[in-house]
């Protein structure tokens with residue numbers, strides 16, 4: 363009962379009516395609309411400083427209204443959405459990223475790229491059989507929300523090695539933690555990228 367209640371609360375926190383109509387699938391991800399208002403509607407679950415590229419990546423998750431968060435692992439239900447927002451670090455006079463008092467990179471206010479994964483029945487069929495991540499669909503947008511032309515098979519190629527056990531996510535540990543944490547005000551997980 364408690365687990366059910368918690369799951370319900372979490373679903374409430376991360377829910378949003380994402381409203382995907384069935385559309386023609388295409389390899390440039392054009393069936394995936396830009397996720398308007400994602401910062402307000404989805405939950406930020408990880409922030410990653412990338413020293414090699416002097417950027418910061420923000421990861422968000424959203425579940426469709428009424429969906430239950432998984433009790434373990436990070437298998438997401440149909441309609442789930444994952445977003446990776448990328449912002450450039452503000453550079454100091456030495457050309458290195460400036461840091462806040464906690465030692466984390468300070469970022470530009472606007473992103474330069476927004477990558478989206480959406481789980482939707484049949485979406486996997488647009489990719490070659492050996493390059494499938496279940497029913498995840500992919501798209502990438504410029505910071506202003508306009509679609510970036512990109513062969514999304516390349517997205518799949520990088521996510522497929524993670525395997526079905528983690529639902530082809532690159533960030534299962536932080537994601538699972540956020541899905542099972544019902545405290546809305548908890549700060550997002552931060553971890554340093556190895557490179």
Ligand code: HEC
Pocket residue numbers: 410419421444445446477478479500501502512514516517518520521530531532533534555
């Ligand atoms: C070079 C490998 C690579 C490619 C290509 C790639 N990704 Fe990822 N993706 C990652 C890694 C690594 C992470 C974990 C976060 C991080 O360190 O950036 C990630 C995380 C994500 C996340 C956050 C959820 C998760 O799975 O952990 C989304 C959403 C995402 N990628 C979407 C895309 C989309 C859309 C494309 C194609 C436009 C794409 N990715 C292409 C490596 C890749």
